[in-house]
Amino acid sequence: MKKVTLGSTGITAVQNGFGALPIQRDSTEVAVQLLRKAYEGGFRYFDTARDYTDSEEKIGAAFAADDGTRIGNLFRDHREEIFIATKTHAATPDVFWKELNISLSNMKCGYIDVYQFHQMNQCWKPGDGTGMYECMLEAKEKGLIRHIGATTHKIGVAEEIAASGLYETLQYPFSYLASDRDKALVKSCAEHNVGYIAMKGLAGGLINHSDAAMAFMTQYDNVMPIWGIQRESELDEWLSYMDHTPEMTEEIAAYIEKEQTELSGNFCRGCGYCMPCTVGITINQCNRMSLMLRRAPSASWLTPHWQEEMNRIEDCINCRVCTTRCPYELDIPKLLRENLEDYRNVLTGKVSVQ
Numbered sequence: 001m002k003k004v005t006l007g008s009t010g011i012t013a014v015q016n017g018f019g020a021l022p023i024q025r026d027s028t029e030v031a032v033q034l035l036r037k038a039y040e041g042g043f044r045y046f047d048t049a050r051d052y053t054d055s056e057e058k059i060g061a062a063f064a065a066d067d068g069t070r071i072g073n074l075f076r077d078h079r080e081e082i083f084i085a086t087k088t089h090a091a092t093p094d095v096f097w098k099e100l101n102i103s104l105s106n107m108k109c110g111y112i113d114v115y116q117f118h119q120m121n122q123c124w125k126p127g128d129g130t131g132m133y134e135c136m137l138e139a140k141e142k143g144l145i146r147h148i149g150a151t152t153h154k155i156g157v158a159e160e161i162a163a164s165g166l167y168e169t170l171q172y173p174f175s176y177l178a179s180d181r182d183k184a185l186v187k188s189c190a191e192h193n194v195g196y197i198a199m200k201g202l203a204g205g206l207i208n209h210s211d212a213a214m215a216f217m218t219q220y221d222n223v224m225p226i227w228g229i230q231r232e233s234e235l236d237e238w239l240s241y242m243d244h245t246p247e248m249t250e251e252i253a254a255y256i257e258k259e260q261t262e263l264s265g266n267f268c269r270g271c272g273y274c275m276p277c278t279v280g281i282t283i284n285q286c287n288r289m290s291l292m293l294r295r296a297p298s299a300s301w302l303t304p305h306w307q308e309e310m311n312r313i314e315d316c317i318n319c320r321v322c323t324t325r326c327p328y329e330l331d332i333p334k335l336l337r338e339n340l341e342d343y344r345n346v347l348t349g350k351v352s353v354q
């Protein structure tokens with residue numbers, strides 16, 4: 001597994017990052033085991049967020065405690081080898097300082113390597129009147145954070161951040177389903193010496209061949225993928241690539257090309273940013289049902305539970321609140337109706353899937 005350096009941060013770590021959102025759903029005991037096993041297996045870059053409920057606390061429990069095993073207290077003995085990134089949703093300086101202190105206290109890490117504004121809707125700059133960028137500078141001067149990062153789901157904002165010269169890292173979705181504009185963003189980050197943190201490397205569950213996902217990432221020297229990990233089997237899959245990193249062979253390239261053809265255009269990534277729906281539709285699953293029916297065993301999606309969920313699409317009142325929140329600017333009510341029609345065709349046998 002090669003190492004990548006994240007732009008001007010100088011952070012150099014194996015190109016296999018740990019996305020700590022899913023460990024929210026684990027018990028503390030399981031999360032601690034996963035995180036420590038990840039470190040032992042070579043993971044060095046860990047990404048979480050203040051918004052991920054107790055994910056930060058689990059990182060603290062894993063790395064700032066000595067559980068009597070041979071790797072001991074990692075933050076005490078190996079702090080410089082571990083890179084911790086977290087995020088704040090703060091929109092005012094008061095909330096910024098409050099959240100930063102909570103994150104430091106939760107993780108007991110002394111300082112945060114990469115502190116990111118979470119899901120930015122605008123590129124905060126010095127002197128813009130919000131005081132937010134100044135907070136980052138002050139936190140850096142005080143040694144509470146080492147690098148200033150940004151995350152967003154809006155391509156225009158991401159492009160501005162990349163070119164601004166103000167942010168040392170940018171986190172944005174990136175996978176082999178990325179558009180040309182997304183790829184240009186990665187290039188722009190490289191040109192501006194901004195480290196690129198790739199979220200949703202499996203496109204929200206649509207990509208089900210991790211070797212192809214990994215082979216794609218290895219083509220980019222400034223990109224750190226952070227794979228969401230909840231189970232030991234998932235961790236083991238990514239760990240297996242530490243020693244045997246998939247390469248972009250002709251076979252994988254052909255597979256990716258086929259996938260790109262099949263999944264091109266407007267499709268729901270399942271991120272859930274559009275939720276909650278005014279009438280309770282589970283948009284992030286129902287809106288990609290046609291894809292899921294064809295990319296996973298369909299039986300699990302044809303249960304009475306999912307039939308009921310899909311039927312709820314008929315309740316859509318077209319208020320379009322969801323569309324204002326979708327970073328991919330999808331016409332959600334229209335896509336939902338298309339998915340419902342296809343679902344019913346599959347259910348009644350008019351259309352067959354595997």
Ligand code: SF4
Pocket residue numbers: 276277278279280281283315316317318319320321322323332333336
């Ligand atoms: S437009 Fe339909 S799917 Fe979207 S929030 Fe309104 S009711 Fe829900």
Ligand code: SF4
Pocket residue numbers: 267268269270271272273274275283284287325326327328329330332
């Ligand atoms: S409709 Fe848009 S915001 Fe909602 S889950 Fe799909 S991609 Fe995400």
